[in-house]
Amino acid sequence: MNPLIYLDNNATTAVHPEVIEEMLPYFRARFGNPSSSHWAGRRVKSALEEAREKVARLVNCGPSEVVFTSCATESNNAAIKGIAAARRSRGNHIITTTVEHPSVLTPCLYLETQQCNVTCLDVDSEGMLDLEALETAITERTILISVMFANNETGTIFPIRKIGEIAERHGVYFHCDAVQAAGKIPVDFREARITLMSLSGHKLSAPLGIGALIIKQGVRLPPLFHGGPQEHNRRGGTENVAGIVGLGKACEIALKTMDAESQRLRSLRDRLERGILEAIPDARLNGHPVLRLPNTANISFLSVESDALLTALDQAGIAVSSGSACSSGALKASPVLKAMGRPEGTTVGTIRFSLGRENTAADVDSVIQVLPDLVHSLRTVQRRRN
Ligand SMILES: Cc1ncc(COP(=O)(O)O)c(C=O)c1O
Incomplete structure (x- = not known):
């Protein structure tokens, strides 16, 4: 487990x-x-x-x-x-x-x-x-x-x-x-x-x-x-x-902990982003490169469906959110990514990673270890389907 x-x-x-x-x-x-x-x-x-x-x-x-x-x-x-x-x-x-x-x-x-x-x-x-x-x-x-x-x-x-x-x-x-x-x-x-x-x-x-x-x-x-x-x-x-x-x-x-905690989260978040973008081809960061909350990384993956990746991560024990809003079991493309002119749906899947007070470097490293294989398997399935 x-x-x-x-x-x-x-x-x-x-x-x-x-x-x-x-x-x-x-x-x-x-x-x-x-x-x-x-x-x-x-x-x-x-x-x-x-x-x-x-x-x-x-x-x-x-x-x-x-x-x-x-x-x-x-x-x-x-x-x-x-x-x-x-x-x-x-x-x-x-x-x-x-x-x-x-x-x-x-x-x-x-x-x-x-x-x-x-x-x-x-x-x-x-x-x-x-x-x-x-x-x-x-x-x-x-x-x-x-x-x-x-x-x-x-x-x-x-x-x-x-x-x-x-x-x-x-x-x-x-x-x-x-x-x-x-x-x-x-x-x-x-x-x-x-x-x-x-x-x-x-x-x-x-x-x-x-x-x-x-x-x-x-x-x-x-x-x-x-x-x-x-x-x-x-x-x-x-x-x-x-x-x-x-x-x-x-x-x-x-108020007391914000300075130190935001620095800690930024460094964990940057480590997560770097790890993912280096290990997974055709992955792309969404949002402003600098003017961005220190805990948030929103990444799109080509040829993967958001809900499939979300489920695969969930099965691996990793709780994240997709760029899509789930309402009554139906996935709708994220209005935010749509507004930014980003394609969504079967061609691109998007995951939001948002870190918090309880996260550690070990959490980040586990994701970096698990995610490339999950994306690779889902892309293989997707390619066979097309
Ligand atoms: C930007 C923003 N505004 C408002 C809300 C709604 O907050 P609440 O759950 O307290 O109603 C959320 C919750 O996701 C949010 O992210």
């Missing part, structure tokens, strides 16, 4: 042991509803506020600008639909990119059915955005630009500061889905002049089911969930106290 190797950290991460320790008391004796005025409520309320400060410190915003949500999908929906409603009298035009996560693109598609106009900007072959095209797309009806910090599939990092400057110059709000960047690379909400920013706990060693939306001081955003006055009337529903405490701890750890 091969050892199990997990290289799918852009999908989700293992919860950090210190995060689990920090959360445990809130499942046991330190229960309470933060809205209760008695001692049980007060003690969890103060834990909530401490976590808020830790999240704020990681991304350089004010604690009062942090609203806890259930996940980044909720944060993205709240931001985009909320701004479309709040700024209706000013305009109805939203600008985004073709490589956003579905939790950004689907709300935009929905808003098109509600008399909004959406411009989806293309990216180039390295997954990079053209800032001139962005500025040209702005009209007097534009109310929101939504661009991700870093792409989940290729790891390409967008010029967020410059986008923030453009948005500010035109009086347009800037929403940034920073899910894949926060905790991996420096994210500075204030410096980048971001208006709204989405975060997800489970991408940075906190548990599933907790997220945050950072809302710039003074920006009016109607809540997605109408209910009680929680989160200063910005998100109804009793707070997920243990999850919030976990997110706070994960942000504290990320």
Whole structure:
């Protein structure tokens, strides 16, 4: 039996042991509803506020600008639909990119059915955005630009500061889905002049089911969930106290360890890329060669099907993700690679390797050892079929 190797950290991460320790008391004796005025409520309320400060410190915003949500999908929906409603009298035009996560693109598609106009900007072959095209797309009806910090599939990092400057110059709000960047690379909400920013706990060693939306001081955003006055009337529903405490701890750890950990991951990732590209002919790296998350390698292999390679790797105990999105058992070509003009399907298969805190050089070397034979066998089968 091969050892199990997990290289799918852009999908989700293992919860950090210190995060689990920090959360445990809130499942046991330190229960309470933060809205209760008695001692049980007060003690969890103060834990909530401490976590808020830790999240704020990681991304350089004010604690009062942090609203806890259930996940980044909720944060993205709240931001985009909320701004479309709040700024209706000013305009109805939203600008985004073709490589956003579905939790950004689907709300935009929905808003098109509600008399909004959406411009989806293309990216180039390295997954990079053209800032001139962005500025040209702005009209007097534009109310929101939504661009991700870093792409989940290729790891390409967008010029967020410059986008923030453009948005500010035109009086347009800037929403940034920073899910894949926060905790991996420096994210500075204030410096980048971001208006709204989405975060997800489970991408940075906190548990599933907790997220945050950072809302710039003074920006009016109607809540997605109408209910009680929680989160200063910005998100109804009793707070997920243990999850919030976990997110706070994960942000504290990320702030302390980011420099060393990103260097370590970059060196492991480069070793993986080099090993694969040297050993396997007709393999090609996707995404920006430099402006890329330190943990992400997205590689296409000629004459191999993504799902066949994914299955073969899974059978070898290696968990990765394909460039294709699997929905109801059917594989669809990756919209991100399609947007970058990369062919997909039976001719080219794509695998995303995303490293995390628990990966070691031994994991990387195992992949480099196993992968060439798997690709070779699949290519032989493919050739016989054709
Ligand atoms: C870039 C990006 N945005 C949003 C999400 C959605 O996050 P969540 O699972 O917290 O809803 C993901 C998850 O894969 C993502 O990669």
